[in-house]
Amino acid sequence: MELKEIAAELVAGCREGRERANLDRLYSQDAVSVEAADQGNGREVRGLAAIHAKHEWWESENEMTGVTVSDPMPHGDDRFAVIFEMEGRDKASGESFAMREVGIYHVADGKIVREEFFYGM
């Protein structure tokens, strides 16, 4: 798939709750995922299993009540940005939160090889 198709499908998957299935379809086996800051476990994980584990952790901690996903914004033929606007509740405390974050996705050989997240602290 080309960048445009990958980007469109990633966004569609996020909007339709298919993001976990899309990891297996769109991501390279040894893709890297990088957080904005180290919150105790390092910023970077490598490999699809570790990226699935990040999703599982996030889902176990948070109940999402609203997510808006922008259209993909390309930069050249190997990267695209997506803006996520999220509202949710921390399951442990019950506290609500709202956050906005930018994901930058790097594509090589028809797969997502790196995702990087930017957000305020």
Place this chain on the structure above:
Amino acid sequence: MELKEIAAELVAGCREGRERANLDRLYSQDAVSVEAADQGNGREVRGLAAIHAKHEWWESENEMTGVTVSDPMPHGDDRFAVIFEMEGRDKASGESFAMREVGIYHVADGKIVREEFFYGM
């Protein structure tokens, strides 16, 4: 300046119409500016003079009627993202437009050394 200060000042400058003065204060002499796509003159320019020229071209072509600039969103200690939501009018045609774009700024040795823009086509 550290990334956090540079990012805060870049955003303040964009909100207060001081972005041109900030080029000289915050950017490296040989900073690189990269557009999302080649619209006829290549995607990349290098050097402060060329980046000023991009601003002059943009201001000569467009009258901005509304610009919202997000808070900076850091990624590690060498990059940050800013979301720009812009409304304006093409001076030649009089047509209005609205666009959203993500800027990724790279910082090294206390200066912005690279800016990259992501937007839909």
